[in-house]
Amino acid sequence: MEKTRKSNKRLQTAKALSQVVAEYYQECLAAKKTGKPVGWMPPMNGAIEIFYAMDLQPVFPENWSPVCAAFGLTPGNFEISEGMGYSRDLCGYLRNIIGYINGPISDDTFPLGGLPEPDIILSPGGGCVPVMKIFHALERRFPDARVLTSDLPQVAVEDIQEHHIDYAVAQIHRLIEFLTHTTGHKLDPDRLAEVVRLSDQACALWDEIMGFRKVIPAPFSAAEMGIMFVMVTRQGTRTAVDFLGQVLAEVKERAANGIGVIEDEKIRLFWDNIPLWYNMGVFNYVEKMNGVVVAETYSAAWSLRLDTVNPIRALALKSLMSYPLVSCVSIKKRREMVIKACREYQIDGVILHRNKSCVPITLGQMDIKKELEQTLDIPSVIIDADHMDDRNFSTAQFQTRMDAFMETLHERKTARNT
Numbered sequence: 001m002e003k004t005r006k007s008n009k010r011l012q013t014a015k016a017l018s019q020v021v022a023e024y025y026q027e028c029l030a031a032k033k034t035g036k037p038v039g040w041m042p043p044m045n046g047a048i049e050i051f052y053a054m055d056l057q058p059v060f061p062e063n064w065s066p067v068c069a070a071f072g073l074t075p076g077n078f079e080i081s082e083g084m085g086y087s088r089d090l091c092g093y094l095r096n097i098i099g100y101i102n103g104p105i106s107d108d109t110f111p112l113g114g115l116p117e118p119d120i121i122l123s124p125g126g127g128c129v130p131v132m133k134i135f136h137a138l139e140r141r142f143p144d145a146r147v148l149t150s151d152l153p154q155v156a157v158e159d160i161q162e163h164h165i166d167y168a169v170a171q172i173h174r175l176i177e178f179l180t181h182t183t184g185h186k187l188d189p190d191r192l193a194e195v196v197r198l199s200d201q202a203c204a205l206w207d208e209i210m211g212f213r214k215v216i217p218a219p220f221s222a223a224e225m226g227i228m229f230v231m232v233t234r235q236g237t238r239t240a241v242d243f244l245g246q247v248l249a250e251v252k253e254r255a256a257n258g259i260g261v262i263e264d265e266k267i268r269l270f271w272d273n274i275p276l277w278y279n280m281g282v283f284n285y286v287e288k289m290n291g292v293v294v295a296e297t298y299s300a301a302w303s304l305r306l307d308t309v310n311p312i313r314a315l316a317l318k319s320l321m322s323y324p325l326v327s328c329v330s331i332k333k334r335r336e337m338v339i340k341a342c343r344e345y346q347i348d349g350v351i352l353h354r355n356k357s358c359v360p361i362t363l364g365q366m367d368i369k370k371e372l373e374q375t376l377d378i379p380s381v382i383i384d385a386d387h388m389d390d391r392n393f394s395t396a397q398f399q400t401r402m403d404a405f406m407e408t409l410h411e412r413k414t415a416r417n418t
C-alpha cells in the first residue's frame with residue numbers, strides 16, 4: 001500500500017462527486033468575477049444557510065485543505081507555513097491554509113482554479129484554537145476584508161440551556177445585520193425558510209443514506225466519505241438535495257440486491273476521528289481481510305436535523321451543536337454516540353485514529369476504548385497518523401497493526417460461532 005492513495009469507490013454517484021466539487025469552486029470564482037460578495041468562514045454552523053439565503057458566496061478554507069490533500073498539494077503549502085515559523089505539531093488544516101494563502105493563492109493554474117480572495121471574513125470566537133488562529137491569520141493576510149468575529153458559548157451538547165440558544169439567536173441576528181450593512185443584500189424570510197428546509201432535507205437524506213450501512217453486507221464503506229463535501233459546502237441548496245437523492249437511490253438498490261462492498265463481508269469496523277485525506281485507500285486495506293469500515297464518528301456531524309418552523313432558532317442551535325458533537329467539548333456525548341453506533345451497525349472492532357494534527361477530536365479516545373471493552377466487549381486498535389500530513393503516517397506500522405487486529409477479530413468471531 002502506498003503512503004498516499006485514493007480509495008477504490010463502488011458507488012457510481014460517489015464517482016460523480018468530482019463534477020459537484022468542480023462546479024462549486026467554479027461558482028466561487030465566478031462570484032468574485034461578477035461582484036457577488038465572497039465570505040470565508042468555518043464550516044459546521046448556521047452561517048452557510050444565511051449566506052445562500054442572502055445570495056452571498058460562502059467559502060470554507062478548512063474544506064479546501066482536504067481538496068489540496070486529494071490533489072497531493074499539501075507538501076508545498078506545509079513548506080511555506082513551516083518556513084514562516086508554524087510548528088509541524090500544529091493542525092494540518094492550519095498549516096495547509098496558511099501556506100496556501102501566503103503562496104499559490106494567486107496561481108491561476110492551481111487545481112480547480114484555487115480560491116477567490118475574501119471580501120468578508122467570519123472569524124470564529126469559539127471552536128478549537130487552531131481554527132481561531134487560521135482566521136486571525138486570514139485577517140492579517142486580507143486586511144481589506146470586512147471582518148465579523150462571532151461570539152458563541154462553547155458548551156457541551158448535553159449542557160445546552162435555553163439562555164445559550166437565546167444568545168446564539170442574537171448572534172445570528174448580529175450576523176444578518178452585519179451582512180446587510182456590508183453588502184447591501186437583504187434577507188428575505190421566505191427565502192431563508194426555503195434554504196433551511198433544503199438544508200434539513202439534506203440532513204434527512206444523509207441520515208437515510210448512512211442508515212443503509214446497517215444492512216449486511218454494507219452497500220458502501222468509509223472509502224466513499226467524500227460525499228460529505230455537499231454537507232460542508234452546499235447545505236441549504238438544491239444541489240445537495242439532488243446529489244444526495246441520487247446517492248440514496250443507488251445505495252437503496254444495492255442494499256435491496258444484497259450488493260456489498262466486498263463479496264464476503266465478515267468483519268464490520270468503526271473508524272473514530274477524521275480520515276486520512278491524502279490516503280483514503282486505507283479504508284480499502286481491510287477489504288482483503290474481509291473487513292469493511294461501515295460507520296465513523298465524523299459523519300455524525302452532518303446529521304443534525306433543523307426545525308424548519310423556526311429557521312433562525314434552528315441555525316442558532318446548529319451553530320451551538322455541530323462542533324461539540326465531534327470534539328472534546330462533548331466527550332460524554334461522543335462516547336454515547338460511538339457505543340450506540342457500534343450496537344446499531346453490529347460492529348466487531350473499532351479503529352481509533354490517534355490524530356497528531358487534531359487534539360480536540362483525539363481527546364477522550366481512551367475513555368471510548370475502555371467503554372467499548374466494558375460495555376460491549378468490542379476490541380479496538382489505535383492507529384497513529386494525521387489527517388493531513390503524510391509525514392506522520394507510517395504505512396508499515398498501519399499494516400502491521402491492522403493485520404494483527406483483523407486476525408484477532410477473525411479468531412473471536414470464529415470462536416463465537418462454534
Ligand code: SF4
Nearest residue numbers: 091093128130131358
Ligand atoms: S477541530 Fe481539529 S482538524 Fe479541525 S481545525 Fe481544530 S484542530 Fe484542526
